[in-house]
Amino acid sequence: xxxxxxxxxxxxxxxxxxxxxxxxxxxxxxxxxxxxxxxxxxxxxxxxxxxxxxxxxxxxxxxxxxxxxxxxxxxxxxxxxxxxxxxxxxxxxxxxxxxxxxxxxxxxxxxxxxxxxxxxxxxxxxxxxxxxxxxxxxxxxxxxxxxxxxxxxxxxxxxxxxxxxxxxxxxxxxxxxxxxxxxxxxxxxxxxxxxxxxxxxxxxxxxxxxxxxxxxxxxxxxxxxxxxxxxxxxxxxxxxxxxxxxxxxxxxxxxxxxxxxxxxxxxxxxxxxxxxxxxxxxxxxxxxxxxxxxxxxxxxxxxxxxxxxxxxxxxxxxxxxxxxxxxxxxxxxxxxxxxxxxxx
Ligand SMILES: [Zn+2]
Numbered sequence: 001x002x003x004x005x006x007x008x009x010x011x012x013x014x015x016x017x018x019x020x021x022x023x024x025x026x027x028x029x030x031x032x033x034x035x036x037x038x039x040x041x042x043x044x045x046x047x048x049x050x051x052x053x054x055x056x057x058x059x060x061x062x063x064x065x066x067x068x069x070x071x072x073x074x075x076x077x078x079x080x081x082x083x084x085x086x087x088x089x090x091x092x093x094x095x096x097x098x099x100x101x102x103x104x105x106x107x108x109x110x111x112x113x114x115x116x117x118x119x120x121x122x123x124x125x126x127x128x129x130x131x132x133x134x135x136x137x138x139x140x141x142x143x144x145x146x147x148x149x150x151x152x153x154x155x156x157x158x159x160x161x162x163x164x165x166x167x168x169x170x171x172x173x174x175x176x177x178x179x180x181x182x183x184x185x186x187x188x189x190x191x192x193x194x195x196x197x198x199x200x201x202x203x204x205x206x207x208x209x210x211x212x213x214x215x216x217x218x219x220x221x222x223x224x225x226x227x228x229x230x231x232x233x234x235x236x237x238x239x240x241x242x243x244x245x246x247x248x249x250x251x252x253x254x255x256x257x258x259x260x261x262x263x264x265x266x267x268x269x270x271x272x273x274x275x276x277x278x279x280x281x282x283x284x285x286x287x288x289x290x291x292x293x294x295x296x297x298x299x300x301x302x303x304x305x306x307x308x309x310x311x312x313x314x315x316x317x318x319x320x321x322x323x324x325x326x327x328x329x330x331x332x333x334x335x336x337x338x339x340x341x342x343x344x
Contacts, residue, residue: 002062004071005041006185006208007177012044014172016059019048024119025170026145029127029153029161032174034258035210039080041174042123042152046070046078049150050117066117077117079109082125103137110141114148125154127161135162142168176206191215199288203269224266228290231267232297235309235340242334250326260320264313271309274298278306297340305338312336 003012018024028045030038047060047067054060060067069075081102106122114120124138142151142165157173158166179201185208186197195215203224204211214220234242253260273285278298285294301309312333319329 002047002067003044003059004062005037005044007181007206008037008041008174011041011172011174012059015045015048019054024049024150026149027142027151027153027169029155029158029166029169029171030174031155031157031171033156033176033205033207035204035207035213036174036176037207037209038154038174039123039125040209041172042080042121042154043070043078045150045152046075046119046121046123049119049121050075050077069116075117076115077120078123079106079121080123080125081106106137107141110149110151111146118148120149121152122149123152123154127153127155127165128157135165139164139168177208178206179204182206182208182211186211186215189215196221196289199286202286202288205265205269227263227266228270228287230263231270232293234334235297235301235337239334242337243331246327246330246334249330253320253326253330257320260326261317264317268310268313270294271306271313274301275303275306275310278303300340301338305340308336308338 005012015024024045028042030041032038044060047062047070048054050066050070051060052064052066062068062071066075070078073080102124106124109120110122112120127135138151138153139162145151151169153165153169155161158171182204183197183201186195186201189212191197197211197215200211200214200221204214210220214224230245234245237245249260249263269286270290273287273290273294274297276282276284277291277294278301282291282295285291287294298306316329316333320326
């Protein structure tokens with residue numbers, strides 16, 4: 001058994017069944033949060049479609065020439081394109097392409113016969129960043145797929161995609177992975193003893209790839225700490241400071257809205273920790289290394305304040321997703337956040 005996908009047992013069962021019936025589809029759409037393991041799952045499909053040993057539905061062998069070459073990204077029939085950016089390292093081995101390059105390369109490659117394997121695999125990430133006219137590049141191929149190919153599209157969720165694309169694919173929705181399963185996975189990765197894997201597993205919110213990246217790249221945890229400090233700071237800051245943060249965040253929103261969502265997520269998780277800490281459930285908090293500060297804030301904020309913060313963050317999320325002007329939404333958050341005052 002050599003599935004590299006962490007968790008996702010029902011999706012793996014579905015692929016296993018298709019393989020045992022020799023009925024892999026020509027097109028799959030894999031949906032899920034960044035860092036949840038979409039590329040890993042797509043690569044697992046590439047392996048079952050090409051593995052030389054495939055004895056049963058128990059997964060690719062992981063040790064034949066085909067599996068090894070796919071795992072090391074050297075297989076000449078497996079293409080990974082990403083039209084957006086390297087998302088938390090999820091697409092770290094993909095070829096970053098512009099839409100024009102994708103059109104040219106994909107359309108050229110898709111009609112060639114497999115060179116070294118049984119099936120040519122085209123994995124295309126960040127499909128949601130394509131505009132509808134650009135998606136037409138794919139549509140025609142999805143309508144009449146050549147033999148011996150499998151196209152695997154990756155997206156956060158299917159709701160923003162053209163229904164004509166979604167309807168031509170078998171859809172997999174990857175689910176957040178259990179914290180213990182992520183912990184076990186990190187344990188098996190042979191990381192240094194100083195890596196805080198328990199905290200990373202909690203912070204990952206069910207995303208094993210994110211967890212792995214955070215474990216091997218200290219910069220990711222530094223960025224998370226920066227966000228925490230910004231948020232804790234603004235709870236005690238003057239209005240002037242808060243509005244400065246609001247301006248910074250709205251500027252950032254136009255550059256990379258995911259960064260702002262990540263800030264809000266971090267704030268939300270931390271605020272929940274404050275609530276847990278205040279009600280004597282310190283063992284459950286996510287931001288383990290911050291537990292002293294979390295506890296301090298649980299003494300500075302009333303339960304009503306904490307619930308209010310959670311509500312405000314949810315509203316902020318909601319409004320940003322609905323395209324309300326970011327500066328208005330963020331100013332409103334800053335204006336209404338309660339002020340943490342020293343020990344009451
Ligand atoms: Zn194999």
